[in-house]
Every structure is written in structure tokens, then in C-alpha cells.
Amino acid sequence: MSVRLRPLEESDVDDILTWVNDPEIVGNLAAFSGDPFTREQELAWIRRVRSATSEVVFTITAADDGRYLGQCGIHQIHERSRVGRLACIIAQKGEMGRGHGSAAIRAVLDHAFDVMTLHKMWLMVFAHNARSRGIYGRIGFREEGVLREEYFHEGAWHDMVRMSVLAREWQAIREGRGTLPQQ
Numbered sequence: 757m758s759v760r761l762r763p764l765e766e767s768d769v770d771d772i773l774t775w776v777n778d779p780e781i782v783g784n785l786a787a788f789s790g791d792p793f794t795r796e797q798e799l800a801w802i803r804r805v806r807s808a809t810s811e812v813v814f815t816i817t818a819a820d821d822g823r824y825l826g827q828c829g830i831h832q833i834h835e836r837s838r839v840g841r842l843a844c845i846i847a848q849k850g851e852m853g854r855g856h857g858s859a860a861i862r863a864v865l866d867h868a869f870d871v872m873t874l875h876k877m878w879l880m881v882f883a884h885n886a887r888s889r890g891i892y893g894r895i896g897f898r899e900e901g902v903l904r905e906e907y908f909h910e911g912a913w914h915d916m917v918r919m920s921v922l923a924r925e926w927q928a929i930r931e932g933r934g935t936l937p938q939q
Contacts, residue, residue, distance in 0.1 A: 758819035761828065761861045762869070764805055768815050769798050769900045771824040775847040809833070812872075816846070816860045825851055828860040830868055830877070839877040856885060861895055866930075867921040876922050880906075883915035896929045 777792040791877065793801075805813045813829030826847040831842040846857045868874045881888045883902060893899075897919040905913035 757816075759825060759856055759863065760819050760822075761814035761860060763815040763862050764802055764819065764827070764829075766799060766802050766825075768805075768824070769802060771815075771847065772798050772802075772827070775826070775845070801880075805829075809835075811840075814846075814860075814867075815863065818856075822893060826907075828864050830864060830872070830874075833872075833874070838873065840867075840874050840875050840877055842879040844923050847892050851900060858891060858895055861892075865895075865921065867928050869926050874923065876920055877926075878918060878920040880916045880918055882907075882909075883917050889919070892919050893912055896926060898925075899915070913938060 760830055762774045773793075773795060776798065777872065805811055810833045811829060811831040812833070813827055813831075813835050816825040816828055818825055819825060824847065829842075833840040842861065842862070844857050844861050846852050846929050872897060872918040878900070879897065880903075881892065889899070898921065899917045900920055903916045903918060906916040
């Protein structure tokens with residue numbers, strides 16, 4: 757599936773509100789646990805992100821008809837080290853598992869390494885989320901380690917796995933010279 761990325765816009769707020777408070781969509785994302793987000797809070801978040809230098813967020817749309825699919829971005833950008841944290845969400849259960857997220861992540865990695873000249877992209881995933889770990893591994897991320905009992909979520913402590921891909925690894929994967937890490 758082909759996707760397009762465009763900069764996050766204030767007009768995305770209503771699409772974001774369709775998923776941001778849905779535990780079936782955000783249940784594997786520790787950052788979304790807690791009280792529901794209001795429209796005003798989401799607008800404030802969009803405005804903050806659009807003016808930030810430490811993060812870049814894109815709206816994912818379907819290439820064929822422009823329908824809204826979700827968000828993908830680079831957060832916690834550390835300029836001196838040229839490192840950023842990846843986050844991606846597909847907003848509707850019916851659109852999950854169709855390759856949209858993987859395509860968006862590949863496009864964001866291209867932007868991170870080619871346009872922003874970052875050195876490394878990293879992410880965190882719940883250790884028990886084997887599906888996401890497998891997807892990120894197939895894209896080219898490598899597991900760096902486990903942060904034990906890193907997040908308290910839904911009444912329990914959870915281990916988190918940190919994964920990353922380096923610019924040179926991503927370049928080799930794109931050129932067909934690199935091998936994906938063994939999972």
C-alpha cells in the first residue's frame with residue numbers, strides 16, 4: 757500500500773480525536789494512558805508540535821484517495837547527537853495490518869536520514885508486543901536492550917524494548933546491500 761506523508765495541520769484534530777482516546781487503538785502505547793484528551797488539548801498539542809524544533813510529525817494519508825490513516829513522526833530529536841525517536845500509529849482497526857504503518861515508517865526514515873541527516877532513529881515498544889517488535893525488525897530496527905519495569909500501565913509494571921536503526925544500516929537496506937537483523 758502506498759501512503760503519502762504531509763505536515764501535521766490543525767485541521768487534523770478531528771481525525772486524531774477518532775482514535776486518541778480509543779484503548780483498542782492506543783492500548784500498546786504507554787504515552788496515551790490516563791485521562792481522555794479533549795479537542796482543546798489536541799489542538800494545543802498540534803500547535804506545540806508545529807512550532808517545535810525537537811520533533812516533526814506527519815499525517816499519513818492513502819496515496820490513492822487521500823483518506824486519513826494516522827500519524828508518524830520523529831520525537832525527542834537530540835540535535836547534537838543527531839538522534840530521534842520514532843512513533844507511528846494507524847488510526848483505524850480496519851486499516852491495520854495492511855502495510856500502511858510500515859510504508860509510513862520507511863518514508864519517515866528516509867526523511868530522518870536523508871533530509872534531517874540524523875544518525876540514528878530509536879523507538880520503545882512493550883516487551884510483550886511481539887507483533888510490533890516483528891514489524892520493526894522486518895523494517896530494519898535492531899533490539900538494543902530491555903528496560904525492566906520501565907512503565908506502569910493498566911495496573912502493572914511492564915518491560916520495554918528499545919530498538920534502533922542507524923543511517924548507514926538504513927542506506928544499506930534501501931540499496932539491497934544490507935541484511936535485516938535476525939529476530
